[in-house]
Amino acid sequence: MTWSAFLVAHWADLWWRFGEHVALCACTLSAACLIALPLGVWLTRLPRTAGAVLGLCSVVQTVPSLALLGFLMVITGRIGWVPSVLALFLYALLPILRNTIVGLGTTPPPVRQAATALGMTADQVLWQVSLPLAMPVVFAGLRTAAVWTIGTATLCAFIGAGGLGVFINRGIETVDARMVLLGVVPAATLALVVDALFAWCGRRLTPPGGP
């Protein structure tokens, strides 16, 4: 079968799996942002707790992805989306959380001090000074999380969550390199496109000048 014939034969399936993959990653990343961004902002006021939370996230990060998926499948007692989104979510937390905390900490001390000394409230300092200055670092964290999630999501096919990993699994089982590539190439392309998209958003939201 030629490449083009191969593609035509799997065209509909490819788009379906691609859609599944995008949905899986979008759910995970939205949940991670929704939790990690506010949590990161809040934790900058509690440096000790912040250390503990970051430590916990790092521990999660050291667990191999496949093991985490299997483990969550066992404790949730389910296969498919629930353990998959949960695992990817846990992975995505660390880069977003850490970069938010680090980013907010990069406000130069004289700037923070001047802001307070001139009568800005803690909230005003956060929203008008620290957050805008933290944007490049926060977005770097989002990009890491996005690329990571899109890549790792291919493993979720092992526990029945679908996505582009399905082709990779099928390719491995049938020793068919073309089938593996059918999963790998769209996943890699998606990662690059999303990364570029976040980079663009980051530049738009980063004020000129920088810290």
Next chain:
Amino acid sequence: MSDRAPEVAFAGVSLRYPNGVQALNDVTFSVPAGSICALMGGSGSGKTTLLKLVNRMERTSAGDVSLDGRPVDSSDPVMLRRSIGYVIQEGGLFPHWTAERNVGLVPRLLGCDQRTSDELVTSAMDLARIPRAEFGRRRPDQLSGGQRQRVAIARAIAARPRLLLLDEPFGALDPAIRAEMQDELRALVKRLGCTVILVTHDIAEAFAVADRIVLIDHGRLVQIGSPVEIALAPSDAVAAAFTAKQALELRLRHLRLADVAVNLPTCDGTSNTELSGERAVADALGAIARSGDERFTVLHQGRRLGPFHRRAVWDLLQRGTA
């Protein structure tokens, strides 16, 4: 705060941090309304801490800081800070805001309408000699160090505070610009009629800007006095050590002949060289040398003092300046 410049009083102020470090120890002095006071001391002496007590960036563990008799602890810290101008070393300008937005910070925080705030920004930038038309839309990274400090000063005076706190405002500038800014600063605050507290470790800066100098060492007040008193009559060895390195230069530049003459022994003989007591010592010594006369007399407040011998001036100036 009222419309007039406040008197700032420190009464028995002590500050001990929870870790046991005694940052300030029973410091008492006051800064008269409308005067410029320099807090001088080495690093870690407590001078910056003392400054931060005024706008409640730090709290005393004993004693009171008060403005016109009203303890600062009775004011809401945020409102208090909005009424006090503040400049920090390196300026602390918000790097992501233009110069004019930085300057307009306090008027906006105070809820001024756009037009009032605009007028305040323009006039503050004019006063700080960083014209808005030219510099207003630039961000801090597009300004030189001196220009940034001008913006920081404009920001501090924008809402017309009656009290200014300056923490090493020119510490990061090169010496030529620093001297120029010091002269301008003094002229500016005298024109605005603010009370000013200036923290500096640079004795030349204290002499150039301040009416009164407060020497602080290890959290204790060592001496308080006018620049002349600090230069000519250090209260003890610690005070003398502050001025030791630059003492001769400071005395030459900042003392008037009359300040010196009252402390000079008269000599025998007569002199035809008569000098005004208002002249700076350095300048007067030059004039004496040019006259070829070893002796001179001083005209001060209608009285003639002397004659004195030229060498006695040098002896007095160099006393304690090893």
